[in-house]
Amino acid sequence: MLKSATATTHGKAILIGEHSVVYDKTALALPIQNLNVTVRLTPINGNTSYIKSANINLDAPISTIEAKHPGLFYLLTHFESHQAFEATYISNIPTERGLGSSAATSLATIKALNDALALELSFDEQTAYANHAEELNHGSASGLDIATVCRDRLVYFDHGHCEFINQTLGAHLVIADSGVLGNTKKAVSLVKQQYQSSIGKAYIDDLTQLVKQTKALWQKQDIKKLGIVFNKAQTVLSQLQVSHPIIDQLIHTANVHGSLGSKLSGGGLGGIVISLAENGQTAEKISQALRLAGAKNTWIEEI
Ligand SMILES: C[C@@](O)(CCO)CC(=O)[O-]
Numbered sequence: 001m002l003k004s005a006t007a008t009t010h011g012k013a014i015l016i017g018e019h020s021v022v023y024d025k026t027a028l029a030l031p032i033q034n035l036n037v038t039v040r041l042t043p044i045n046g047n048t049s050y051i052k053s054a055n056i057n058l059d060a061p062i063s064t065i066e067a068k069h070p071g072l073f074y075l076l077t078h079f080e081s082h083q084a085f086e087a088t089y090i091s092n093i094p095t096e097r098g099l100g101s102s103a104a105t106s107l108a109t110i111k112a113l114n115d116a117l118a119l120e121l122s123f124d125e126q127t128a129y130a131n132h133a134e135e136l137n138h139g140s141a142s143g144l145d146i147a148t149v150c151r152d153r154l155v156y157f158d159h160g161h162c163e164f165i166n167q168t169l170g171a172h173l174v175i176a177d178s179g180v181l182g183n184t185k186k187a188v189s190l191v192k193q194q195y196q197s198s199i200g201k202a203y204i205d206d207l208t209q210l211v212k213q214t215k216a217l218w219q220k221q222d223i224k225k226l227g228i229v230f231n232k233a234q235t236v237l238s239q240l241q242v243s244h245p246i247i248d249q250l251i252h253t254a255n256v257h258g259s260l261g262s263k264l265s266g267g268g269l270g271g272i273v274i275s276l277a278e279n280g281q282t283a284e285k286i287s288q289a290l291r292l293a294g295a296k297n298t299w300i301e302e303i
Pocket of ligand 1: 014017019020021022142143144145184187267
């Protein structure tokens with residue numbers, strides 16, 4: 001029988017390695033603790049289970065959500081509950097922006113199911129279920145998003161293994177929501193097509209090198225060179241055609257207002273921009289300039 005259970009998981013921002021991680025399997029990603037999703041599972045009378053989420057305007061029987069939310073449908077119907085239930089989601093992670101909303105939702109769901117149904121799944125089993133849900137959502141998923149939303153430190157993801165980087169960089173990261181929906185599934189498939197050609201492969205190799213450089217520069221706390229690496233990564237992501245004119249505009253704005261370097265983060269085609277700032281004051285200046293330039297929201301993280 002199902003008992004009431006609640007679980008919360010936070011969002012993430014990829015520092016570098018989006019797309020190349022699908023092939024090369026290395027990337028760096030940052031958990032964002034202030035952005036999170038909570039799921040509450042409650043037993044209800046009757047035979048029909050429901051899902052409710054105010055921020056995506058969803059209030060429907062779970063049996064009807066497969067086409068739009070294949071990962072959630074899979075998780076919420078995979079285990080025999082012998083009891084109708086309501087799954088209620090509360091989230092402040094904007095969806096389809098590369099901030100890990102889908103990964104956090106998948107992971108919170110399996111964590112809550114694990115409690116509600118006393119499944120006794122290990123941590124690895126829970127992340128495997130969440131990764132499968134992500135594959136259903138996005139086509140092919142590297143596992144990076146799930147690996148980051150269940151951690152509380154900077155993650156260096158290397159072929160499914162996570163190395164944690166405790167050291168801080170001593171800088172600030174401005175995260176700006178472009179207001180344009182990203183589309184990870186489409187972006188991943190666009191890059192996959194290009195990866196068939198030698199030029200596409202060369203772009204992925206370039207990104208892989210930039211991931212390596214980022215890790216080394218972070219450890220040396222060389223924020224100036226790291227900014228240059230961010231800009232280089234953005235150039236490659238643009239060549240791979242996963243940027244967007246509004247993202248390009250926000251990056252330009254951040255860079256002329258004192259950012260050391262900026263790039264898109266996540267699948268792209270919309271979503272968020274991340275921008276490196278030397279100190280909190282510059283971060284505030286960049287954040288204000290980005291809002292004036294049309295960013296829907298901004299967050300500042302000390303890194
Ligand atoms: C674009 C991508 O690299 C990141 C999406 O947040 C896809 C993935 O890692 O599965």
